[in-house]
Amino acid sequence: MKSSLTATNKYLLYSSFKSDPLINAGNENGLISCGGIVESVDENVPDLAHGDIVGYLSLDVSETINLSSNIAIKLSRYDPKLLALIPYGSYAMKVLRLVNPSIGMNVLIYGMDQFSLLLSQLMAISGANIFMLGSQASENIREKTSTRLSVCKNIAFLNSSESTMVHNLPKLDRIIVTNGFTDFLAFFENARLTLLQKKIVVILSNEQEFDVAMFVKKGIEIAVIDDFRDVGLDDPHYVEGVKYPTGYVRWHFRENLRMFINLYLKNELLIDFFEVKVVTIDSILDYKNKMKNLAKGARYLFVVGQT
Numbered sequence: 182m183k184s185s186l187t188a189t190n191k192y193l194l195y196s197s198f199k200s201d202p203l204i205n206a207g208n209e210n211g212l213i214s215c216g217g218i219v220e221s222v223d224e225n226v227p228d229l230a231h232g233d234i235v236g237y238l239s240l241d242v243s244e245t246i247n248l249s250s251n252i253a254i255k256l257s258r259y260d261p262k263l264l265a266l267i268p269y270g271s272y273a274m275k276v277l278r279l280v281n282p283s284i285g286m287n288v289l290i291y292g293m294d295q296f297s298l299l300l301s302q303l304m305a306i307s308g309a310n311i312f313m314l315g316s317q318a319s320e321n322i323r324e325k326t327s328t329r330l331s332v333c334k335n336i337a338f339l340n341s342s343e344s345t346m347v348h349n350l351p352k353l354d355r356i357i358v359t360n361g362f363t364d365f366l367a368f369f370e371n372a373r374l375t376l377l378q379k380k381i382v383v384i385l386s387n388e389q390e391f392d393v394a395m396f397v398k399k400g401i402e403i404a405v406i407d408d409f410r411d412v413g414l415d416d417p418h419y420v421e422g423v424k425y426p427t428g429y430v431r432w433h434f435r436e437n438l439r440m441f442i443n444l445y446l447k448n449e450l451l452i453d454f455f456e457v458k459v460v461t462i463d464s465i466l467d468y469k470n471k472m473k474n475l476a477k478g479a480r481y482l483f484v485v486g487q488t
Contacts, residue, residue: 185223186253188235190246190465192216192264193483197475200360202296202384203268212468212483214239214246216256216264226250234259236267236438244465244485252434254442263445265457265482266299267438270445273300274437276406277307280355280382284308287351291315291368292359293338295455296384300359301336302450303441311336312350314368315361348373357382370395380404457482 194213196203203213219233229235229250237253239246256263273296282288286309290297293315301311313336339347352375358365362383379401393403444450457480462468468483475481 185247186229186250187220187245187247188217189220190214190217190244191485194265194268195481197477197479200294203272212242213268214242215267229255236264238268242465254435254438261459261482262457265480269296269299270441271438273303274441276300277303282307282309286354289314289353289356291365292361294360297359298454305335312339314339352377354378359384382406459484
Protein backbone atom coordinates (compact mmCIF):
# COMPACT_ATOMS: atom_id res chain seq x y z
CA MET A 182 0.00 0.00 0.00
CA LYS A 183 1.37 3.40 -0.97
CA SER A 184 2.58 5.54 1.96
CA SER A 185 4.05 8.76 0.66
CA LEU A 186 3.86 12.48 1.16
CA THR A 187 4.63 15.67 -0.70
CA ALA A 188 6.44 18.41 1.19
CA THR A 189 7.62 21.93 0.56
CA ASN A 190 11.37 21.64 1.01
CA LYS A 191 12.08 24.38 3.55
CA TYR A 192 15.14 23.47 5.64
CA LEU A 193 18.50 22.56 4.11
CA LEU A 194 21.76 21.77 5.88
CA TYR A 195 25.18 22.92 4.72
CA SER A 196 28.51 22.43 6.45
CA SER A 197 31.91 23.88 5.56
CA PHE A 198 33.76 21.69 8.07
CA LYS A 199 36.44 19.77 6.16
CA SER A 200 35.95 16.51 8.07
CA ASP A 201 32.15 16.57 8.19
CA PRO A 202 30.99 12.94 7.86
CA LEU A 203 27.82 13.83 5.95
CA ILE A 204 28.78 16.73 3.71
CA ASN A 205 31.60 15.46 1.54
CA ALA A 206 32.81 15.23 -2.02
CA GLY A 207 30.11 12.68 -2.84
CA ASN A 208 27.40 15.31 -2.38
CA GLU A 209 27.25 17.28 -5.61
CA ASN A 210 25.30 20.24 -4.22
CA GLY A 211 26.89 20.23 -0.78
CA LEU A 212 23.39 20.35 0.70
CA ILE A 213 21.16 17.94 2.58
CA SER A 214 17.43 18.56 2.76
CA CYS A 215 16.46 17.93 6.37
CA GLY A 216 12.93 19.23 6.79
CA GLY A 217 9.88 20.86 5.32
CA ILE A 218 6.13 21.44 5.47
CA VAL A 219 3.65 18.72 4.48
CA GLU A 220 1.54 19.69 1.49
CA SER A 221 -0.29 16.41 0.95
CA VAL A 222 -0.17 12.89 2.33
CA ASP A 223 -1.66 9.52 1.44
CA GLU A 224 -4.78 8.50 3.34
CA ASN A 225 -3.08 5.55 5.02
CA VAL A 226 -0.58 7.81 6.85
CA PRO A 227 -2.65 8.88 9.89
CA ASP A 228 0.12 10.59 11.88
CA LEU A 229 0.85 13.31 9.31
CA ALA A 230 -1.36 16.08 7.92
CA HIS A 231 -1.20 19.16 5.72
CA GLY A 232 0.84 21.92 7.36
CA ASP A 233 2.86 19.67 9.69
CA ILE A 234 6.56 20.36 10.11
CA VAL A 235 8.49 17.19 9.29
CA GLY A 236 12.11 16.18 9.54
CA TYR A 237 13.65 13.94 6.89
CA LEU A 238 16.82 13.30 4.90
CA SER A 239 17.11 13.75 1.17
CA LEU A 240 19.69 14.83 -1.40
CA ASP A 241 16.83 16.20 -3.50
CA VAL A 242 17.05 19.98 -3.23
CA SER A 243 13.94 20.70 -5.28
CA GLU A 244 11.40 23.17 -3.93
CA THR A 245 8.83 20.37 -3.61
CA ILE A 246 9.80 16.76 -2.97
CA ASN A 247 8.00 13.44 -2.71
CA LEU A 248 9.02 11.12 0.13
CA SER A 249 8.11 7.80 1.65
CA SER A 250 6.40 8.38 5.01
CA ASN A 251 8.95 5.90 6.43
CA ILE A 252 11.65 8.54 6.19
CA ALA A 253 9.73 11.51 7.58
CA ILE A 254 8.92 12.27 11.19
CA LYS A 255 6.60 14.94 12.60
CA LEU A 256 8.21 17.72 14.65
CA SER A 257 6.22 19.62 17.27
CA ARG A 258 7.75 23.01 16.43
CA TYR A 259 10.40 24.85 14.45
CA ASP A 260 13.72 24.18 16.16
CA PRO A 261 16.74 25.07 13.97
CA LYS A 262 19.26 23.15 16.08
CA LEU A 263 17.12 20.01 16.05
CA LEU A 264 16.59 20.27 12.29
CA ALA A 265 20.35 20.60 11.75
CA LEU A 266 20.94 17.67 14.11
CA ILE A 267 18.60 15.30 12.27
CA PRO A 268 21.22 14.06 9.75
CA TYR A 269 23.92 13.70 12.40
CA GLY A 270 21.66 12.13 15.00
CA SER A 271 20.33 9.60 12.51
CA TYR A 272 23.83 8.80 11.31
CA ALA A 273 25.11 8.40 14.88
CA MET A 274 22.22 6.05 15.64
CA LYS A 275 23.22 3.98 12.63
CA VAL A 276 26.76 3.64 14.03
CA LEU A 277 25.26 2.81 17.41
CA ARG A 278 23.25 -0.05 15.87
CA LEU A 279 26.41 -1.49 14.31
CA VAL A 280 28.58 -1.28 17.42
CA ASN A 281 25.72 -2.34 19.73
CA PRO A 282 27.29 -0.95 22.95
CA SER A 283 26.38 -2.52 26.27
CA ILE A 284 27.05 -1.92 29.96
CA GLY A 285 30.74 -2.21 30.73
CA MET A 286 31.90 -2.33 27.11
CA ASN A 287 35.11 -0.32 26.52
CA VAL A 288 35.04 1.76 23.33
CA LEU A 289 37.81 4.00 22.03
CA ILE A 290 36.62 6.80 19.72
CA TYR A 291 39.49 8.33 17.75
CA GLY A 292 39.02 11.70 16.06
CA MET A 293 37.64 14.38 18.34
CA ASP A 294 35.07 16.47 16.49
CA GLN A 295 31.46 17.52 16.96
CA PHE A 296 30.09 14.31 15.46
CA SER A 297 32.22 12.09 17.70
CA LEU A 298 31.16 14.11 20.76
CA LEU A 299 27.54 13.42 19.86
CA LEU A 300 28.26 9.75 19.19
CA SER A 301 30.17 9.35 22.47
CA GLN A 302 27.14 10.46 24.49
CA LEU A 303 24.83 7.99 22.75
CA MET A 304 27.36 5.24 23.45
CA ALA A 305 27.69 6.31 27.10
CA ILE A 306 23.92 6.42 27.59
CA SER A 307 23.90 2.79 26.44
CA GLY A 308 26.24 1.95 29.34
CA ALA A 309 29.59 1.71 27.54
CA ASN A 310 32.82 3.22 28.87
CA ILE A 311 34.02 5.73 26.28
CA PHE A 312 37.58 6.92 25.75
CA MET A 313 37.77 9.97 23.50
CA LEU A 314 41.12 10.41 21.81
CA GLY A 315 42.30 13.04 19.35
CA SER A 316 45.46 14.36 17.80
CA GLN A 317 47.11 17.63 18.78
CA ALA A 318 44.96 19.35 16.16
CA SER A 319 41.83 18.48 18.15
CA GLU A 320 43.17 19.76 21.47
CA ASN A 321 41.07 22.94 21.25
CA ILE A 322 37.88 20.88 20.88
CA ARG A 323 38.89 18.84 23.89
CA GLU A 324 39.47 21.94 26.04
CA LYS A 325 36.15 23.48 25.07
CA THR A 326 34.00 20.41 25.59
CA SER A 327 35.56 18.00 28.09
CA THR A 328 34.36 20.02 31.09
CA ARG A 329 30.82 20.24 29.73
CA LEU A 330 30.70 16.52 29.01
CA SER A 331 32.30 15.55 32.31
CA VAL A 332 28.81 14.98 33.71
CA CYS A 333 28.86 11.84 31.60
CA LYS A 334 30.86 9.89 34.14
CA ASN A 335 31.78 7.13 31.71
CA ILE A 336 33.39 9.41 29.10
CA ALA A 337 37.13 10.03 29.46
CA PHE A 338 39.07 12.56 27.36
CA LEU A 339 42.65 11.72 26.36
CA ASN A 340 45.27 13.02 23.94
CA SER A 341 47.49 10.84 21.80
CA SER A 342 50.54 12.63 23.21
CA GLU A 343 49.69 11.47 26.75
CA SER A 344 51.47 8.15 26.33
CA THR A 345 51.07 7.03 29.94
CA MET A 346 47.29 7.45 29.88
CA VAL A 347 47.00 5.81 26.47
CA HIS A 348 49.13 2.81 27.45
CA ASN A 349 47.01 2.36 30.58
CA LEU A 350 43.79 2.00 28.63
CA PRO A 351 41.82 -1.13 29.53
CA LYS A 352 41.24 -3.93 27.06
CA LEU A 353 39.06 -2.48 24.30
CA ASP A 354 35.95 -4.07 22.85
CA ARG A 355 35.76 -1.75 19.87
CA ILE A 356 37.56 1.16 18.21
CA ILE A 357 35.70 3.78 16.16
CA VAL A 358 37.59 6.22 13.92
CA THR A 359 35.52 9.29 13.03
CA ASN A 360 38.23 11.26 11.23
CA GLY A 361 42.01 11.51 10.86
CA PHE A 362 42.52 7.94 9.67
CA THR A 363 46.11 8.70 8.62
CA ASP A 364 46.94 9.96 12.11
CA PHE A 365 45.19 6.94 13.57
CA LEU A 366 47.42 4.60 11.56
CA ALA A 367 50.52 6.11 13.16
CA PHE A 368 48.93 6.06 16.61
CA PHE A 369 47.74 2.47 16.35
CA GLU A 370 51.13 1.24 15.17
CA ASN A 371 52.86 2.72 18.23
CA ALA A 372 50.22 2.31 20.92
CA ARG A 373 50.07 -0.86 22.95
CA LEU A 374 46.36 -1.58 22.71
CA THR A 375 44.53 -4.82 23.37
CA LEU A 376 41.51 -5.15 21.08
CA LEU A 377 39.23 -7.95 22.26
CA GLN A 378 36.91 -7.87 19.26
CA LYS A 379 39.12 -7.75 16.19
CA LYS A 380 37.10 -5.03 14.53
CA ILE A 381 37.60 -1.32 13.89
CA VAL A 382 34.73 0.85 12.64
CA VAL A 383 35.72 3.65 10.27
CA ILE A 384 33.45 6.60 9.57
CA LEU A 385 34.09 7.96 6.08
CA SER A 386 34.21 11.70 5.64
CA ASN A 387 36.19 13.26 2.82
CA GLU A 388 39.12 10.94 3.48
CA GLN A 389 38.13 8.44 0.83
CA GLU A 390 41.41 6.55 0.57
CA PHE A 391 43.18 4.70 3.36
CA ASP A 392 45.49 1.72 3.68
CA VAL A 393 44.16 -1.20 5.68
CA ALA A 394 47.04 -3.61 5.00
CA MET A 395 48.44 -3.28 8.51
CA PHE A 396 45.13 -4.31 10.05
CA VAL A 397 44.67 -7.24 7.69
CA LYS A 398 48.06 -8.59 8.81
CA LYS A 399 46.92 -8.36 12.42
CA GLY A 400 43.67 -10.16 11.64
CA ILE A 401 41.58 -7.05 12.34
CA GLU A 402 38.44 -6.42 10.30
CA ILE A 403 37.74 -2.89 9.10
CA ALA A 404 34.01 -2.11 8.96
CA VAL A 405 33.43 1.03 6.93
CA ILE A 406 30.24 2.99 7.54
CA ASP A 407 29.40 5.47 4.82
CA ASP A 408 26.57 7.95 5.15
CA PHE A 409 22.95 7.40 4.13
CA ARG A 410 23.91 7.28 0.47
CA ASP A 411 25.46 3.82 0.85
CA VAL A 412 22.24 1.76 1.08
CA GLY A 413 19.56 4.40 1.30
CA LEU A 414 17.48 5.43 4.26
CA ASP A 415 15.09 2.61 5.05
CA ASP A 416 16.92 0.10 2.89
CA PRO A 417 14.56 -1.19 0.15
CA HIS A 418 16.89 -4.13 -0.57
CA TYR A 419 16.65 -5.56 2.95
CA VAL A 420 15.02 -9.02 3.02
CA GLU A 421 13.81 -10.51 6.30
CA GLY A 422 15.61 -13.73 7.23
CA VAL A 423 18.60 -13.27 4.93
CA LYS A 424 22.05 -13.45 6.55
CA TYR A 425 23.85 -10.20 5.72
CA PRO A 426 27.58 -9.32 5.99
CA THR A 427 28.90 -8.26 9.40
CA GLY A 428 29.14 -4.61 8.39
CA TYR A 429 25.56 -4.42 7.13
CA VAL A 430 23.23 -2.28 9.20
CA ARG A 431 19.61 -1.82 8.32
CA TRP A 432 18.87 1.80 9.00
CA HIS A 433 15.38 2.08 10.47
CA PHE A 434 15.19 5.83 9.94
CA ARG A 435 12.05 6.69 11.89
CA GLU A 436 12.81 4.34 14.77
CA ASN A 437 16.36 5.65 15.16
CA LEU A 438 15.41 9.29 14.74
CA ARG A 439 12.46 9.05 17.14
CA MET A 440 14.78 7.66 19.82
CA PHE A 441 17.33 10.42 19.21
CA ILE A 442 14.71 13.20 19.31
CA ASN A 443 13.34 11.79 22.56
CA LEU A 444 16.80 12.09 24.16
CA TYR A 445 17.15 15.60 22.76
CA LEU A 446 13.79 16.77 24.11
CA LYS A 447 14.54 15.30 27.54
CA ASN A 448 17.83 17.27 27.62
CA GLU A 449 19.77 14.04 28.07
CA LEU A 450 22.24 15.11 25.39
CA LEU A 451 24.70 17.95 25.91
CA ILE A 452 24.77 19.66 22.53
CA ASP A 453 25.71 23.26 23.28
CA PHE A 454 28.96 22.59 21.39
CA PHE A 455 26.88 21.88 18.26
CA GLU A 456 26.53 25.27 16.64
CA VAL A 457 24.38 26.12 13.64
CA LYS A 458 23.85 29.46 11.93
CA VAL A 459 20.48 30.17 10.36
CA VAL A 460 20.51 31.79 6.92
CA THR A 461 17.21 32.89 5.35
CA ILE A 462 16.94 32.55 1.59
CA ASP A 463 14.16 33.67 -0.74
CA SER A 464 14.16 30.38 -2.66
CA ILE A 465 16.23 27.21 -2.84
CA LEU A 466 17.86 28.54 -6.00
CA ASP A 467 19.22 31.40 -3.90
CA TYR A 468 21.48 29.19 -1.76
CA LYS A 469 24.42 29.32 -4.20
CA ASN A 470 24.56 33.10 -3.92
CA LYS A 471 24.54 32.88 -0.13
CA MET A 472 27.24 30.19 -0.03
CA LYS A 473 29.77 32.52 -1.65
CA ASN A 474 29.99 34.63 1.51
CA LEU A 475 29.83 31.91 4.17
CA ALA A 476 32.72 31.42 6.56
CA LYS A 477 34.71 28.18 6.64
CA GLY A 478 34.49 25.84 9.61
CA ALA A 479 30.82 26.44 10.31
CA ARG A 480 27.44 24.76 9.92
CA TYR A 481 24.44 26.47 8.32
CA LEU A 482 20.72 25.84 8.16
CA PHE A 483 19.21 27.46 5.08
CA VAL A 484 15.59 28.39 5.72
CA VAL A 485 13.46 29.10 2.66
CA GLY A 486 11.17 32.06 3.32
CA GLN A 487 9.89 33.01 6.77
CA THR A 488 9.64 30.52 9.64
